[in-house]
Amino acid sequence: MATKHVSEVFVPKTIELDDTEKSKLQTDVQKIKKKKKGGSTTRGVVYLGHIPLGFYEPDMKKFFGQFGRVTRLRLSRSKKTGRSKGYAFVEFLHEDVAKIVASTLNNYLMFMRLLKCEFMPKDKVHPETFKGCHKKFAPVKSASVAADRHNKTKTEAQVKRSQARQTKKSRAVLNKLSEMGIEYSLGGVEVCVWIDRVKLSEMGIEYSLGGVEKTQSPVPQMIKTPGGKLHVLKEDSGDAEVTFKTPPGAIKSSRLSMTPKVKVVQRRSKRLQK
Known part of the structure; x- marks a missing residue:
C-alpha cells in the first residue's frame, strides 16, 4: 500500500488527474508557494462550468485541494429544488495557482462531460459571488414546497380553473351515483346527462329545447350500472304497505325515479350524423 502524504488527498480514480499532469501541476504549485512565502498573497477565482451530476462541494474541495489551498467554494443551487445548476466558483489562496488550474483543467473529461474552467480577474468577480459559501446547504423539503404552492395567493383565472376542475369531478361522482x-x-352541483335524440324517440320521450318531457315511462327489465347489470323489480301501488328484501343483483323500480337535479345536454347521434 502506498504511503499517504499529508499534502495529498485521495479522490476517486474517475476524477483524478494523470500522474504526469499531477506531478507537473504540483511542481508548478510548489514553485509559486516558495515565491510567495513570507509576503502578501493575492487570491484567484476560477469559474467552473459543465459540472457533472454528483460532483458536489465535498468532492470539489478534495479534488481542487490537491493543487493548492482552497479558501472559498460555492456551487450554485436552485432555491426551489436545491439541485445543482451546473456551475460553481472556486477561490484559491494564490492567484497564480488559480491560473494554472484554469489552463490545465479546461476541457478536462470528467464523468463523460467536458469540465469548463476559466480564470476570473479581480474586477469581474461580483462582491456577493461567495455569499453563504460557509453555510451548510439544507435540502428543501418537498412538503414545505407543496405547502407554499398550496397557500400561495391565486389569481382570478387560477381560481376559476380550480373551481371548474372540482365541479367536473363532482359531476362525475353524481353521475355514477344516479346510475346506481x-x-x-x-351543494347545487348539477348532474350532466348526455341525451341521444334517437334513443329518446325509441323510448317514447319527446325532446324540446326547454328540457325533456316524459310522456311514457316504461320500466326496463334490466339496467346497466358501473358495477354490472341489475334486474328491475316492478312495484305496484298496493305494495307500498308490504316491505320485502331486495335480492342481490336487483333494484326496485321506485329507486329508478330517485335521481338528483339533472342538467340536460344535447348530443347528436352517430346515426343522425351519417
Whole structure:
C-alpha cells in the first residue's frame, strides 16, 4: 500500500488527474508557494462550468485541494429544488495557482462531460459571488414546497380553473351515483346527462329545447350500472304497505325515479350524423 502524504488527498480514480499532469501541476504549485512565502498573497477565482451530476462541494474541495489551498467554494443551487445548476466558483489562496488550474483543467473529461474552467480577474468577480459559501446547504423539503404552492395567493383565472376542475369531478361522482339509483346532492352541483335524440324517440320521450318531457315511462327489465347489470323489480301501488328484501343483483323500480337535479345536454347521434 502506498504511503499517504499529508499534502495529498485521495479522490476517486474517475476524477483524478494523470500522474504526469499531477506531478507537473504540483511542481508548478510548489514553485509559486516558495515565491510567495513570507509576503502578501493575492487570491484567484476560477469559474467552473459543465459540472457533472454528483460532483458536489465535498468532492470539489478534495479534488481542487490537491493543487493548492482552497479558501472559498460555492456551487450554485436552485432555491426551489436545491439541485445543482451546473456551475460553481472556486477561490484559491494564490492567484497564480488559480491560473494554472484554469489552463490545465479546461476541457478536462470528467464523468463523460467536458469540465469548463476559466480564470476570473479581480474586477469581474461580483462582491456577493461567495455569499453563504460557509453555510451548510439544507435540502428543501418537498412538503414545505407543496405547502407554499398550496397557500400561495391565486389569481382570478387560477381560481376559476380550480373551481371548474372540482365541479367536473363532482359531476362525475353524481353521475355514477344516479346510475346506481342513489339520490345525492353536492351543494347545487348539477348532474350532466348526455341525451341521444334517437334513443329518446325509441323510448317514447319527446325532446324540446326547454328540457325533456316524459310522456311514457316504461320500466326496463334490466339496467346497466358501473358495477354490472341489475334486474328491475316492478312495484305496484298496493305494495307500498308490504316491505320485502331486495335480492342481490336487483333494484326496485321506485329507486329508478330517485335521481338528483339533472342538467340536460344535447348530443347528436352517430346515426343522425351519417
